[in-house]
Amino acid sequence: MELQVSSLDFGYFTKNVLKNISFTARSGEVFGIVGPNGSGKTTLLKCLRMALVPKRGKIKLDGEDITKWDRTEIAKYFGVVPQNTNISFPFTVLEIVMMGRIPHLGRMQSEGKEDIEIVKRAMKLTAISDLYYRYASNLSGGEVQRVIIARALAQQPKILLLDEPTSNLDINHQFETMKLIRYLAKKENMIVVIISHDLNLSMRYCDNLLLLDGGKVFSAGRPEDVLTSENIRKVYGVEARIDYNTAIKSNQITLIDVVE
Secondary structure, X not given: XXXXXXXXXXXXXXXXXXEEEEEEEEOOEEEEEEOOOOOOHHHHHHHHOOOOOOOEEEEEEOOEEHHHOOHHHHHHHEEEEOOXXXXXXXXXXXXXXXXXXXXXXXXXXXOXXXXXXXXXXXXXXXXOHHHOXXXXXXXXXXXXXHHHHHHHHHXXXXXXXXXXXXXXXXXXXXXXXXXXXXXXXHHOOOEEEEEOXXXXXXXXXXXXXXXXXXXXXXXXXXXXXHOOHHHHHHHHOEEEEEEEEOXXXXXXXXXXXXXX
16 A cells, blocks of 8 residues: 655645655555654644645545545544643543544444454554553553554554654653554554654664655655765754664664754
């Protein structure tokens, strides 16, 4: 399966936010979107699921234009993990994950055995089966993040969109989350699109990257080709050194100082 974006523009009134964005994300890969604050990353993610309607361009899933789909149809294909999810209501983990089944239920229809099995599998995939009846408001940040990912998986989406899923997490939970995301892409054959501010995690766990700057594509391709010292200097205004780390079998970025 392929998610194809071509010549996409988006703006608010007279302000252009995204300009001529084109890329393709495929099943079985983690596609990362990186760039400075204000470069249009979250706006692009919202356009992909039609929460924002592009002014121009096409968004196609296996050649079919999704801009003509209704919200229920989009929700069946796109699972979303938003940034900084705050759960203040007294819902149990099971209740939250079950919310992912809503797009598949008819009006006034209750969950059936199949829905329960799908939810159980989503919880197993995200290693939260032991949290079944715990209240989400009592969970740690890493646990909450896995609950929200499980809710998205309960939709049985073909595409998983995640907006900075490792922000505000402890280091160990960052690695756990990225490993889970990569597992979902590889073993569940999903299209995974992730926004990240962490360049080293993006270098290590993403298969392809889109580097945005000022609402435009500055670079796109393999992580080692996108996150170069020159590109980091031009886009982020920071001097960086890139070395291959044999322990993690990936390039590693050392940020040195701001460009004078």
